[in-house]
Amino acid sequence: MPHEEVVARIREQLIEGHIAPGARIPEQELCRALNISRTPLREALKVLAAEGHVVLLPNRGARAAKLTISDVRELFEVSAALESAAGELACPRIGDSEIASIAAQHDNMVTHFEARDMPAYYACNRAIHEAIVQACGNAVMIGIYESVSARIRRARYITPMTEAHWRVAVLEHEAMLNALQRRDGPMLAMILKTHLRHKGREVERAGYAGD
Amino acid sequence: MPHEEVVARIREQLIEGHIAPGARIPEQELCRALNISRTPLREALKVLAAEGHVVLLPNRGARAAKLTISDVRELFEVSAALESAAGELACPRIGDSEIASIAAQHDNMVTHFEARDMPAYYACNRAIHEAIVQACGNAVMIGIYESVSARIRRARYITPMTEAHWRVAVLEHEAMLNALQRRDGPMLAMILKTHLRHKGREVERAGYAGD
DNA sequence: TTCCTCCAGTTTGCATGCAATCAAGCCTGA
């Protein structure tokens, strides 16, 4: 198993919550699970610590990072900065077919909203946000966004919404798609910033996780 | 020597250019230089690779990352996004004394500009930009900014400026300080974004490094 | 009872050793 994959596998376990936030990460157990020795595992943990998924306590091992309420605020602020910038950059760079694909996903999402199918809604929602960032033509931005985004993924895409907030979110997405189709970068950036601020507040209010 | 320090030391060598961009990083040599064995060194290299300072070639060792012209563009775009967001967040959060300290550094900077002392100017310049970000009250933002900023530090703070561009930069800094003192977040964000776009273009034009 | 001290078991961090991989020079055949 190549080094990259070890990191990816553990990262996934952390993001998906299979390793509970705050839980100790026992080296030996993971070694057996992944069938590798301690050296590559420890290298992976160091990398994940640099990414913020893991906290390393000197001489006291690794723990899965736990999101505090202020982590959530900070991560949403950073996400807002990155997504809005990415959206603005994407407007002049994105291709027509990509816009069409986002529009299609948007329509799907609205359908799921009308059926009040929140998991399906969130899946489309996430796909749209990621597609916009992917279209920004900036690999560094995409990488950092993915890293930040991963840390709040569960909070962001699992927190239940009230009917009222959900409606607002859908309206904001309508506006986003509109701005994107008009390739109005500054407008898209503004909407994304507002949208993310709303989302962040809601997650904070909901207790930022549920787990 | 604790793990953190190993990473910091090598990172500094890379940022300062003591290890040339693109140069192979010989494990054994660094081991002797830092007086550690290969295991902690390799862990550090993995972390630096995750940060983008180093590229790891499977079975072929580590090399110091080399900035391409598009890396420079991308990093400046991300910097602009982060600094402008940080500036906007800082306006309501920054304390009066911090504003005063930035104003003082600004005055210093102007003095150095008038003396056309570019290294001293850049030192103040960098201090101002970092102080603004530091004031944003968002540790995640600060961390990511520092990481991104480090990768273009040399390009950003070493590239010579033409007289005309230099004058514009100083004017932009006047406007920044002004907005900050009025705590006008959106305005500060806008100025920072423009300022960074200008700087990025200039660095790209100048050949993005000089080394 | 409560707090402190000490000790055994476990875990971490690092050094080292070994197999696999790679770079480079040499030999062979044309």
Add this chain to the structure above:
DNA sequence: TCAGGCTTGATTGCATGCAAACTGGAGGAA
């Protein structure tokens, strides 16, 4: 002479061993 394959030395990636640090609990003093 030159192209292609092979072999040698060096380097990488990983497994393991060992010393230092921590955890938790038992025992004793106040």
